[in-house]
Each structure stands twice: as structure tokens, then as C-alpha cells.
Amino acid sequence: MSSVMNEKKAFRKTHLTWTLIFTLSIVFVVAVVAGAVFMVEKNRITRQFDGDLVRTAEFIEKRLSAPGMMGMLRMMKGMPPLFVPRGEAFQLLLSSGEVFLEVGEQLDTPEMPVKEGFSTEGNYRVFTKKIDLGDTTIFLRVGKDISDLMERSRRLLSMYLLLIxxxxxxxxxxxxxxxxxxLLPVKNAYDSLKRFSMDASHELKTPLSVLKTSLDVLKYQDVPEEVKNxxxxxxxxxxxxxKQVEQLLLLVKSGEMFKDTVKERINLKVFLEELVEAFAPKAEAKNLKLKIECPDDLFVETEKDVLRVVLENLIDNAIKFTEKGEVIVGAVSDGRVTIYVKDTGPGIPKKEQKKIFERFYRISRNTEGSGLGLSIVKELVARLKAKIVLESEEGKGSTFKIIF
Structure with missing residues (x-):
């Protein structure tokens, strides 16, 4: 997980991500299959509708071919439209485009030249067919209201959307x-690894404390110079x-360690003075100046204990890697509060700066430390809803900024 401190959030995010991927996959498959079925069924309904128009036109064509039918139609010319079932219409056109006879609902007169085939005119689906009757050519137009067809299509679409x-x-x-x-096996394995790391770190602390105490006692004994070295x-x-054991413990326990912390308003000048006072002996041992740059009335609302751990790591690193010069701990406000730790150390190469916050990453094998400190800092800064920025140039030192 990207952050041990936010492990529950990370597992929850992964859980929801997998759920979303599964849901989208199923919906995509169903949408494609159901969409294909929808299109096939819609086309079937449309073809059936069009088929009825074609069959009606063919039936009328046969009737028009009967002897004496054209004479009877001429007699009917000019009469009001005849009655047929509501929603249906028949129209006979001469080749000139003149309406010869209308039956049922009234259709619009088509533009010239009259084209055969299907067309949609307003609320009507119209089939136009050319008919040769000896020395006369006419166009038969059969129309039917598509309201029912549209309603069936809408119902079909509603069923499709409901299915999705x-x-x-x-x-x-x-x-x-x-x-x-x-995710359960992964979470169980993760918890087991976390417990192992905590147990191993605790078990290591005791013998290390004993070793350190013993070495402190031996240093003051009358032993040869070679042994002292x-x-x-x-x-x-x-x-x-x-220190590595402490960092490992902090890494695996940070979530529990800070779970009860609350935000409080901090006077940064007082807070930074406390930190600098704690690190003063270490800086003096290396003949380094440890200074504060912060106005008296600058405040920030944040989790104090978390911020303390972040700055302790940054100050400790600055002193550790600076051989001469100074380390400055400061804070400014230009709309956003920025806390910084600046040193006159060797600086960090450009190509290494993107990797410096990765867990267990060290610039070289000869570099002191475990490679955990800055990764812990990055995670804790994220908890504070802040951003950490590195500015560094080889030979001129480094500045780590925490921007709220």
C-alpha cells in the first residue's frame, strides 16, 4: 500500500475500485448484448411495419389493374377524401405530381420528381410505388401513422435502460x-507482515539498548587505543x-500512533524554538549553526504531534548531512503557511530528487540512514493535508518546504 498510515483507506479504495471495475465490466457486456438485441428487435418491428405498407400497396395495385377501375377513379376525382381506418392514408398522384385521389388522412404533396420507396413525413411512414396502367403512369402513396411504432420503440428503449x-x-x-x-487474503497477509515487523522491532530494541549501555561503560575503561577505536x-x-528500528516501528505504528490526534492552533515561533533547542547539542557537536527564522505572530492549525515528527526527521537529516555552515528552521506566510528546513550540505543531484521520498531509497551505499526517514515524512505530510517540496542544488545545500 502507498501509505501504511492510511492502510484502511487504501484497502477501502482498492475494494471500491475492484467493485467499480467488476460493475463496469458486467454493465458493458450486458449493454452490448442488450443493445444488439434492442437494435435487432427495433429493426424487426420497423421491417414488420414497412412490410404491412408494402402489402397494402400491392393489394391496391392489383385492384387498380382491374378493367374499368381507372374510369371509376376519374369519376371520383375531386370528391372529398374517403373514409378509411384512422391513422391510414392513400394517395394517387399523376406523373406530373398532381394529386389524383386521396383516401383517409391527408398526406403532404411530395416534391418533384416523385421518388419511390420509404419516407417519413411528419407522423406518417409513407411507401411510394410507381404503377403503369397502360397509357397512364401513376404513383401510389400508402401512409400509416407511426405513433404506435414510436411508442413501441420507446417502451423497448425503456426496458433496455431499466435492464442496464x-x-x-x-x-x-x-x-x-x-x-x-x-482482498481478504491480501489483508490478512498484510496484517501478519505488520505484526511481524512490530514484534521484530520490539525484540531488537532490548538487545540494542543493552549493547549501547555496555559500550558506554567500556568506553570509560582503561583499554588500549585500538580497542577504543x-x-x-x-x-x-x-x-x-x-534509529532504523525506531523508524521501522514508526512506519508500522504511525496509523495507530496518531489516530487520536486533533488539530490545534500552534504558535510556530514557540514550536520551532522547542525543536531547535532539542537539536542544539547535536548541531554544536559538529560546529554547525542552528537558527530560527520565523515571525512571532505566525500561527498554523494542524496536528502538532505529527508535524513534530516530520520536522524532527528533516532537522536530523539536515544536521547529519551538513559538515559545515548552518541549518535554518523557519516559517513564512504569503497566503499559505510554509515551514522549511534549509541546510548548507552537499545538496541532492537532480536525477535523484524524484526518488528521494521512495521507501528504502538511498542516494548511494555510503549514505547514512535506512532510506525510511523521508518516506515517513512524505506520508505524514499527506496526513496533514499539506505538500512537501524539495529545492536542492549540488554543492549549495537543500531546502525542504512543507506548504499548508
Whole structure:
């Protein structure tokens, strides 16, 4: 997980992500299949509707071909439209486009030249057919109200959309439980690893404390210079291991350690003075100046204990990697509060700056530390809803900024 501190949030996010992916996959498959069925059924309904128009036109064509039918139609010319079932219409046109006879509902007169085939005119689906009757050519137009066809299509579309909605709901519920079961072994393995790390770190702390105490006692004994040098090397490495164990404990316990912390309004000048006072002996041991740059009336509302751990790590690193010069701990406000730790150390190469916050990453094998400090800092800064920025140039030092 990207953040041990936010492990529950991370598992919940993964759980919901898997559920969403499962739901979208099922909905996509159902939508494609149901969409294909919808289109096939819609086309079937339309073809059936058009087929009825064609059959009606063919029936009328046969009647018009009967002897004496054209004479009877000429007699009917000019009469009001005849009655047929509501929603149906028949229109006979001469080749000139003149309406020869209308039966039922009134259709619009088509534009010239009259084209055969299907067309949609207002609320009517119209089929036009050319008929040759000896020396006369006429166009038969058969129309039918499409309101019923549109209603059937709307019902079909509503059923399709309801199917998608119910599928999405069902897939989400099913996916939620399935993804929870799938994540369970991962979560159990993660918890086991976390418990192991905590237990191992606790078990290491006791022997390391004993070793450090023993080395402190031996340093003041009357032993040869060569032995004293070896004791000094041993003490240095024991201290290094002790810090690594503490960082490992902080890494695995940070979520529990800060779960009850609340935001409070902090006077940054007073807060930074306390931190600098704690690190003053370490800076003096290396002949470094440890200074504060902060106005007296600058406040920030945040989780004090979390911010303390962040700055302790940054100040400790600054002193550790700075051989001469100074370390400045400060804060400014230009609309947003920025706390910074600036040193005159060797600086960090450009190509390494993007990786510096990765867990266990060190610039080189000879670099002191475990590679955990800055990764812990980044996670804790994220908890504070702030942003950490690194500004560094080789040979000129580094500045770590926490921007609220």
C-alpha cells in the first residue's frame, strides 16, 4: 500500500475500485448484448411495419389493374377524401405530381420528381410505388401513422435502460462482496507482515539498548587505543541500527500512533524554538549553526504531534548531512503557511530528487540512514493535508518546504 498510515483507506479504495471495475465490466457486456438485441428487435418491428405498407400497396395495385377501375377513379376525382381506418392514408398522384385521389388522412404533396420507396413525413411512414396502367403512369402513396411504432420503440428503449440500471445495481452488490472476499487474503497477509515487523522491532530494541549501555561503560575503561577505536565504531553502528528500528516501528505504528490526534492552533515561533533547542547539542557537536527564522505572530492549525515528527526527521537529516555552515528552521506566510528546513550540505543531484521520498531509497551505499526517514515524512505530510517540496542544488545545500 502507498501509505501504511492510511492502510484502511487504501484497502477501502482498492475494494471500491475492484467493485467499480467488476460493475463496469458486467454493465458493458450486458449493454452490448442488450443493445444488439434492442437494435435487432427495433429493426424487426420497423421491417414488420414497412412490410404491412408494402402489402397494402400491392393489394391496391392489383385492384387498380382491374378493367374499368381507372374510369371509376376519374369519376371520383375531386370528391372529398374517403373514409378509411384512422391513422391510414392513400394517395394517387399523376406523373406530373398532381394529386389524383386521396383516401383517409391527408398526406403532404411530395416534391418533384416523385421518388419511390420509404419516407417519413411528419407522423406518417409513407411507401411510394410507381404503377403503369397502360397509357397512364401513376404513383401510389400508402401512409400509416407511426405513433404506435414510436411508442413501441420507446417502451423497448425503456426496458433496455431499466435492464442496464438493474444490472448495474446487482453487479455492484455482487462485486462488492466478491472483491471483499478476494482482498481478504491480501489483508490478512498484510496484517501478519505488520505484526511481524512490530514484534521484530520490539525484540531488537532490548538487545540494542543493552549493547549501547555496555559500550558506554567500556568506553570509560582503561583499554588500549585500538580497542577504543573499535568500540567507537561499534557504538556508531549500534546507534544507526537503533534509529532504523525506531523508524521501522514508526512506519508500522504511525496509523495507530496518531489516530487520536486533533488539530490545534500552534504558535510556530514557540514550536520551532522547542525543536531547535532539542537539536542544539547535536548541531554544536559538529560546529554547525542552528537558527530560527520565523515571525512571532505566525500561527498554523494542524496536528502538532505529527508535524513534530516530520520536522524532527528533516532537522536530523539536515544536521547529519551538513559538515559545515548552518541549518535554518523557519516559517513564512504569503497566503499559505510554509515551514522549511534549509541546510548548507552537499545538496541532492537532480536525477535523484524524484526518488528521494521512495521507501528504502538511498542516494548511494555510503549514505547514512535506512532510506525510511523521508518516506515517513512524505506520508505524514499527506496526513496533514499539506505538500512537501524539495529545492536542492549540488554543492549549495537543500531546502525542504512543507506548504499548508
Amino acid at each position: 440500471v438493474f444490472t448495474a445495481g446487482g453487479a455492484w452488490i455482487f462485486g462488492y462482496f466478491i472483491s471483499k472476499l478476494a 573499535k568500540l567507537s565504531i561499534m557504538e556508531k553502528n549500534v546507534e544507526k541500527m537503533r
